[in-house]
Amino acid sequence: MENTFWSKKVQSTEVLDTSRKEKFNENNRKLWFNLLHIRSNLKILEVGCGSGHFTNMIKRYFSSCQVYGVDLDANHIKFAQNECKKSNIDVNYQVADVKNLPFEDDSFDIVFSHTLVEHLPFDDFIKEQKRVLKSGGKLIIMRVDMVKKNDKPFMYLEDEINKVYSTFNFPQDVKVCGYLEDPDMTMQRLNQYNFKKIKFSYDRIIYYMPDVENKKVAISQIEKNYQTKLSYALFETERCNVDAETKENLVNILKSQYEERLRLLNSNKKIFDFQSSLLITISAEK
Ligand SMILES: C[S@@+](CC[C@H](N)C(=O)[O-])C[C@H]1O[C@@H](n2cnc3c(N)ncnc32)[C@H](O)[C@@H]1O
Numbered sequence: 001m002e003n004t005f006w007s008k009k010v011q012s013t014e015v016l017d018t019s020r021k022e023k024f025n026e027n028n029r030k031l032w033f034n035l036l037h038i039r040s041n042l043k044i045l046e047v048g049c050g051s052g053h054f055t056n057m058i059k060r061y062f063s064s065c066q067v068y069g070v071d072l073d074a075n076h077i078k079f080a081q082n083e084c085k086k087s088n089i090d091v092n093y094q095v096a097d098v099k100n101l102p103f104e105d106d107s108f109d110i111v112f113s114h115t116l117v118e119h120l121p122f123d124d125f126i127k128e129q130k131r132v133l134k135s136g137g138k139l140i141i142m143r144v145d146m147v148k149k150n151d152k153p154f155m156y157l158e159d160e161i162n163k164v165y166s167t168f169n170f171p172q173d174v175k176v177c178g179y180l181e182d183p184d185m186t187m188q189r190l191n192q193y194n195f196k197k198i199k200f201s202y203d204r205i206i207y208y209m210p211d212v213e214n215k216k217v218a219i220s221q222i223e224k225n226y227q228t229k230l231s232y233a234l235f236e237t238e239r240c241n242v243d244a245e246t247k248e249n250l251v252n253i254l255k256s257q258y259e260e261r262l263r264l265l266n267s268n269k270k271i272f273d274f275q276s277s278l279l280i281t282i283s284a285e286k
Contacts, residue, residue, distance in 0.1 A: 003095070006050075007075035009174045009239070014231040017051035017079065022224040023207045023277050024053060027217065029061070035201065035281045037138050040064045042109040047098045047129060048072070048116030052080025052091065059089045068103075070096035101128040108132055112140035118180040122189050125179075130193060133286040139195065141186065145202070145278035146177075154225075154273045157257045164250045168240040183280050195284035202280055209274035210265055218265055225275070226258040 007013045024032055032054075038044070041064045046055045049069030059067045069091055071077050080093045096102050098116065111129045133139060187198050208225050210218035233254060237247040264271060 002074040003072050004075050006071075006073040009171070010176055012231065012235040013051050013073075013076050013079045015228070015235050016076070017053055017083075018224065018227040018231045020051065020053035022221075022228050023205065024057060025207060025220075025224070027213075028205050028207060029057065031203065031205065033058070033061070035142070035203070035279070036112055036140055037110060037283070038062055038065070042066075043107065044068065044110045044112070045070070045101075045103070045108045045132065047101070047111065047113045048119075049080065049093070050076050052076070052083060052093060054114060055080070055091050055093075056083055056087065056089060059084075059091050060087065063089075066092075068092045068094075068108075070094050070098070070101065072097055098128060099124045101132050103132045105131055106134045106137075108137055109134055110138045110140065112138075112142065114142040115144060117141050117143055117186065118177045121179060122186070126189070126193055130195075130286060135286055137286050139190070139284045139286065141282045143280050145280055146180070148278055149276075151275045152273050153275055154257065154261050154271070156260050157253050160253050161250065161257070164246060164253065165236070167246065168236060168242060170236075170240060183282055186282055190282070190284045195286060197283075197285040199283045200281070201283075202278070204276050204278055206274055206276045208276075209272065210261075211270040211272045215265075219262070222258065222261050222265065226254065226261075229254050229257075 036058075038058055040062055042062075043066045044058060045068040047070055049055050049071050050073075052069050055067050055069040058065060069080060070093070071080075072095065074095050077093050077095045080091070084091050084093070094102060098113075098120070111133050117125055129139060183200055187200060190198050208221045210221045213221065230251070233250050236242075237250065
């Protein structure tokens with residue numbers, strides 16, 4: 001039977017994809033590619049690739065690379081394959097468990113993950129990635145620092161939105177991030193697995209700050225931000241069995257918030273609201 005736990009219970013494919021389009025965009029593409037050590041002609045695997053936004057971006061800009069993505073969730077993989085087809089690029093996607101990768105030993109130059117390490121025991125997470133990496137190949141582990149944050153999101157109608165969400169019955173049985181630990185611990189574990197050149201970097205990626213951008217980028221940031229919030233709202237109303245009226249109310253408030261933000265932009269009233277992702281990247285060599 002197909003595994004669709006993540007897309008049905010944790011985050012729909014749309015929520016994942018819109019949020020990744022928002023964070024991993026043309027503006028900060030070079031930074032992401034540098035952190036992932038992407039160059040031409042490499043064989044690259046993303047484990048836990050979700051909707052495939054990263055992998056598709058890599059293939060789009062580095063067409064000489066052979067790019068692979070695996071994820072446990074069949075809906076995510078179907079979505080990733082479709083996006084690929086639409087953009088006429090060739091990424092090899094498969095439903096697979098990081099604990100049992102369908103690849104030969106020593107086959108990849110880079111194996112990376114973004115927000116996967118915190119979801120399973122480290123031994124399960126690492127063993128197969130090490131096996132499929134070439135000797136001298138790079139392992140890249142990315143995750144978000146969920147502790148620190150001092151963003152300034154757009155607050156118009158935010159209390160109204162939170163009031164609606166406070167009436168939702170969120171399922172209590174869905175637990176993720178069960179293996180979150182400090183990055184120094186992850187580095188010690190990699191050391192125990194005999195990885196070399198273990199490095200750490202910490203980057204703040206400001207992916208939304210429309211008032212410092214040109215008009216076209218600013219509008220695209222506001223729209224992507226709205227799409228992320230909207231797809232999250234649609235997923236949560238479905239998951240929490242919310243009635244049609246409450247759902248419509250929430251969608252309307254989000255739309256008003258979006259329209260107000262566009263109005264401020266168009267009337268040249270700057271407020272410098274911003275949102276960022278605090279990215280932890282650990283790299284090592286096999
Ligand atoms: C937070 S999402 C991140 C997705 C993607 N890396 C991104 O950042 O957009 C975690 C992903 O890991 C996948 N996943 C969880 N356990 C897995 C496993 N054992 N093997 C492969 N994928 C797994 C989930 O299906 C989900 O797509």
